[in-house]
Amino acid sequence: MNSPSLNDIVNEYSSKRNNNDNVQRPKTRDQIERADRIADTVCRKIGSTGARAFYCKAAYELSEDQIYSCVEIALKGRCPVKYLSWLLSHQLRTNARRS
Numbered sequence: 001m002n003s004p005s006l007n008d009i010v011n012e013y014s015s016k017r018n019n020n021d022n023v024q025r026p027k028t029r030d031q032i033e034r035a036d037r038i039a040d041t042v043c044r045k046i047g048s049t050g051a052r053a054f055y056c057k058a059a060y061e062l063s064e065d066q067i068y069s070c071v072e073i074a075l076k077g078r079c080p081v082k083y084l085s086w087l088l089s090h091q092l093r094t095n096a097r098r099s
Helices: 006-016 029-046 052-061 064-074 080-098
Strands: none
Touching (some): 029 052, 029 064, 052 080, 064 080
16 A cells, blocks of 8 residues: 655645734724834934834734833844844734744
């Protein structure tokens, strides 16, 4: 008897998965206003609006304390904007692993 290949197992599992796993839920007005407020504050503190969209994304996923802690750390670095992006990316990956 032939045992199923790994591809067969993965494909079978994928077809049984709920297709809504990767669908983002719509944001509420409060979430949008919170993210805008946080992103504006971060842009003002960091002195750049170039990554505002990314700061909004981070604000949806992270707490204000996490974001502002990253801002304070980034301000001590050589290139605060790049350092902040790296810190927030790291926080987002860490939170994704925990969920």
